[in-house]
Amino acid sequence: MTTTEPKVSDPYPTRVGDQPRLIPRVDPTVWGQRPGPIEAATLRSYESKGYLTVGGLLTPTEVRFYRQELEKLATDPALKADERTIVEKESAQVRSVFEVHQISEPIRELITQPRVLDRARQILGSDVYVHQSRVNYMPGFTGKGFYWHSDFETWHAEDGMPAMRAVSMSIALTDNYPFNGGLMVMPASHRTFVSCVGETPDDHYRASLKEQEIGTPDQASLTQLAADHGIDQFTGSAGSALMFDCNIMHGSANNITPYPRSNIFVVFNSMENTLRAPYSARKPRPPYIASPTFTPLQNPGL
Amino acid sequence: MTTTEPKVSDPYPTRVGDQPRLIPRVDPTVWGQRPGPIEAATLRSYESKGYLTVGGLLTPTEVRFYRQELEKLATDPALKADERTIVEKESAQVRSVFEVHQISEPIRELITQPRVLDRARQILGSDVYVHQSRVNYMPGFTGKGFYWHSDFETWHAEDGMPAMRAVSMSIALTDNYPFNGGLMVMPASHRTFVSCVGETPDDHYRASLKEQEIGTPDQASLTQLAADHGIDQFTGSAGSALMFDCNIMHGSANNITPYPRSNIFVVFNSMENTLRAPYSARKPRPPYIASPTFTPLQNPGL
Known part of the structure; x- marks a missing residue:
């Protein structure tokens, strides 16, 4: 049996045709009116642009603490051999550690704090769980970038995430300048789904975590989105966050x-948006990349 | 005979040892007090930072004209086969055309105009000639960058340029954003010569025009220079220029x-700084990369 046939009920078909398509989003961006730490104006801006920043989410002392925690993780020989650790081919340096909220107690604790968790719940209008977590290390001099992509395209196609009801938070542990490989976003592009061409090969995640190929948007769609929306860069001091x-x-x-x-990177998915069978892949990705366990997060002490 | 032995009289030895070194510059940056179009404050800033920008060097009409000229050059089949044209390996797209002031009459004419030539003569305090000229094309989506380097290191080692008495002008024909691969400089780094390790292989220019290897500064020196000086980016509208x-x-x-x-890129060298034998290579690079002919430029109509 193959699950790569287009489903009539799927508003976001991808990797099913030989022509890319721009499809309008049918889901809200901010779900409901749940109260939380995000101010009304910031939330409206998030709704229209698809992102928001939080200056000083971590104190300088916390930044130092979590940088030490990342150092500890990157130099743990047992963890380096773990399949959840992505090592860069050429340099043998650790580039990411996945499922880090199950590995590091301080990171698990951070994720459940109101300043983090309640912002995610406010946007998604429900309880949430961790779809994916990781820490990322981009070295100086030789740091490789990531080509343009929508995370949802992959999560929908390969992980079976039904709707656009997930939000990522990236917490910077180093200063982001315009010139050291920080994230670029096309503001308001979240309202358009770029349906990609091609078919997902088996075990695609092994290659795609290092360099995306299938599920890559075409140049004409990117040119259109950039002409419509421009490009913003995430810059700011260590301790600031991007959602x-x-x-x-x-x-x-x-x-x-x-x-x-x-940075520390966490994807929150709504408890009302838990995973199904992949929409365009034969089998789901491993649990440390796309959690098949849906445990709602709670603030500490609850 | 080899010319790679260190010369006692050479203040800028490079590619002669196995340890990189930071060597203070002995040459002035602005040579003398020759009058010209650069204002005094801008010239002082150039002296301390090593670069200056000129907004609106070209009018919008001129930008359109020179973009058409570049298009003409990039699509000329005879020129594409010329050794002076650098074609990107993977895409087969033209990346640079060298010695372009000998190929394109409008570009030759532009270079001799007072707004260009007189700025170069003012900085170098003498008559000047073209050491190198080219047009550069960096495509969207797949544009490759250039790693950190000092041009003088190469011009000294491989072309036999004796002193730091040359200035480059890059005239932008497209808008430079902080995120589309524009030039980054370390301001004030021009006062330090980074002596590089290794020995120049024969015909090094064939590889080095696409990707620099020998003559590449070491990471410790770059870290030191960035800590001392920081990094500036050249951003600005089409028609602006960087010297x-x-x-x-x-x-x-x-x-x-x-x-x-x-962009259009020209290197002006002082008539009092003409080339000798290479300081760290067995033979000089081809004439279209490093001109062995020293003809002083004159304003049009003179």
């Missing part, structure tokens, strides 16, 4: 500067 | 945005 919608078009250039970049 | 000292440390990231970049 962005699962469908926003984003990417990053390489980093030849001496300034490395690292 | 920078031959020894400033510069580089560029790749360009995944849909916005291509193109």
